[in-house]
Amino acid sequence: MIDLLFHLSVLLFLPPLLLGVINKTKAWFAGRTGPSVFQPYYDLSKLMRRGLVLSATTTWVFRAGPLVALATALLAGLLIPFGGLNAPISFTGDLILFAYLFGLARFFTTSAALDTGSAFEGMGAAREVTFACLSEPALFFALLVLAKVSGSLTLATLLHAPAGALSANVAAPLVLIAIGLFIVLLAETCRIPVDDPNTHLELTMIHEAMVLDHSGPLFGTILYSSAVKLLVLGSLLLHVIAPFEFDQPWLNGPLYILEILGLAAVVGVVESVMARLQMRHVPYLLVGALLFCGFGFILLIR
């Protein structure tokens, strides 16, 4: 029961903090003070109180987009175990549902973008669906490696520290898929080097370009659900790169929060030290991720 409450409160309240930590890290690298780490909470509460402007071109699909994205992100968050704790929902084959929920969100957010009839948003949507064609197989290769290592088709048992994780046989594939998953994380959450969440140069963006016309509460929903997505995919990655668990169960929660904040800081570091890739080079990066995960699997079954 405590576990469930902890899981729900982390899922609902922690995500904006990750954005704050990323921004703080970037500010620190740039030598600025930067906004408070709680700034995203203030932004969200302000957006939720603002009015809504809708384009006369749009239909109900435009409004459904952010809501579907939020619902799927939250459901995915219920499927994934946070650190050493168990996930609230867990059944055989939940890893497939987990991956496909992001597909559903993508369908509706890109449709909402096309609903405005704007060329910029069309560009963003086209990029989003194209890059997903490369990151989805990479994600599935990574899940395949984890399933093979653990011999289970349930995210909960699949992700808990595999017994022989440190044997040479398993460690090498895990390192490879960790790299692949990190790239997928950066691409799916629209971070540098794939996308820059800060610029407003429409021709070069993916996610920000898709949401140009969303305003007020709808835009707040989008910001919040992308933060939830960062938390969910980050938790998946953490299981691969930091599969530590304490013997005392009550320590696992704080440990997990420290880890995920650390991961946010790492994302901030990557954003600070790298430039965004040219749009035509992004597929190479994603193919790279696909190859990392694929080689990881081949190493495992050789």
Added chain:
Amino acid sequence: MFLDLVLLALFLSAFSGLPGLFFPRRSSGGERVAAALMGVAALLGLAGAVGAALGWDGPAVRVFPWFAVGTPEVGLDALSAFFLVPVFLMGGLGPLYGLGYWPQRQHPSNGQRLRLFWGLTIAGMALVVVSRHALALLLGWETMALSAYFLITAEGHRPESRQAGWIYLIATHMGTLALFALFALWQRATGSYVLQPAASSALSLGLLNLLFVLALFGFGVKAGVMPLHFWLPGAHANAPSHVSALMSGVVLKMGIYGIVRWLSLLPDPPSAWGGLVLTLGAVSGLLGVVFAIGQHDLKRLLAYHSVENIGIILMGLGVALLGRSTHRPDWVALGLAGCLLHVWNHSFFKSLLFLCAGSVVHATRTRQLDRLGGLAKAMPWTSACFLVGAVAICGLPPLNGFVSEWLVYLGMFRGAVAPGTASGAVFGIPVLAMIGALAVACFVKVFGTVFLGEPRTGAAERAHEAPLTMRLPMLALAGCCVLIGLAPVLVVPFLDSAIACWNATGGAPAESVARLAPLAVIGILAISLTLCVAGFWAFFARRAEVPRRGITWDCGYARPTPRMQYTATSFAQMIVVLFGSVLNPHTHRPRVHGLFPARARLQSHVDDAVLDRVLLPLGSRIEESFNWFHRFQRGLTQHYVLYILIALLLLLGSMFPFKTFIEHWFAR
């Protein structure tokens, strides 16, 4: 008793078009009679199929009244019943749709013909599914194939339609030829044409392999497996839309039925078969969706998606075959469940999508994606139905496509986690993931360009909603998609009995799908996801004040026009470039020069890999190599008379006593 119901439905649908022939050409009486007869036939057939599939009645066998080939039997087992459901569902809904889409008043020249052959196609398919005798199966097969030709060429006055019809006819007869060989071999090997599982010692491995390859080819042409799919895009695009829906949703499934049924007859499949079927499925799936993305024509695009979905179906079948070779009942159950459920699902959502495409064509008179746009406002029902179909075909939760793809995934993942075994099926997993992502890209493109945004042409601006007779079938099919998505446990008994039926020769007892895959949980989660979105919607609708309306902001551009929207072509461009080596896209770029250049048009298209790049060039190469023959074939009657004369002289000359002639003159 259920078999009698099905046979009654079969004869009723075969004759459903006949009364219409006696009505005047412009009266709507005939079409109503045909629709009513088909509706009754569909209800009877569905009742029979459902009853038999749920096993309320033991397996039944009757003699089919075609005494020329002895006493061919028809029977109804769970597998047949499973495939009868889409046949009769679409068979009943199509004529209802046709009342609004293809009214006799507007199509006096071909309406009667269309309904006559519609009924015959349905009857042919029903016969294929229930026959237990190879020749009866062949009778049904040819009835279906030939009637479908007349359905495709309903608009025979258009050259594209005629050409598509010819290509279809050639392709289907290639398949039939393979079936002739298959049945002849079967008769030699087993001693009769009866379709009963062969004993495992009766057939040598070479013969088994030959039978398998012939079945895969003969039925695969009809199913539209990737290298044999070449007839499919043209035929589906140029037929009337409810015919396309029938062809794509149901007729293709007869090919799948053939393969599935035949595999249940052949004992001890080598594991190479499963590998081959799985590979073919993966290739069809991936290339089908990639080619779909390159299309500009709404119905051609949907046709390529059929190739993709047949690929997914075959992947499931491949997993099941591998399971049978390696004696893993769980792979058999999951793979075959995915395969069969996808057969149903595809027949629901693909028919739905084609019917929606038909409403779009009905409302705008064009199939070109880049000439449409903004139809969601004028056609709310059609766009909602299309959205359901699109989400379902992408295999996304909470609809039915996800359930079947999930079963196929589970089957393949089982190969990965099974201790001690390594199954090549695991490489299907990332392929299926990529197919899913590409399908999302493709259907966002279609839904976005056709239904969202601003109308791109006047025709799209003047669009109107489809009449009730067209909306009802769409809503029924959309309802099926939602029902299976939200309550997948409902299909478990159908799947279990069909799997047990297929597995009867396998030896190992079949496992229950519900035990291997928690379908109930999937259903609960799908319902809660839907409720969750609905709850958010209600929450936002209640608390947000009435939103202000304006033009699309678009970073402050003050005068957006419909021409500035992203088109389907530009949406797909990155993926087309990414897969350029397979798609080989052609762009005709006009050369623009001078200060005031003349009007120019830019065109781009993606041709079919097999038809346009292999078969047609090969055909014209063969034709060229026989060019010399044209010297003799000039079309002049005088020449032909001369040829006849020469032939006669030669024939007469053969009677001439050369030997005595020569002896008489030279050898004296």
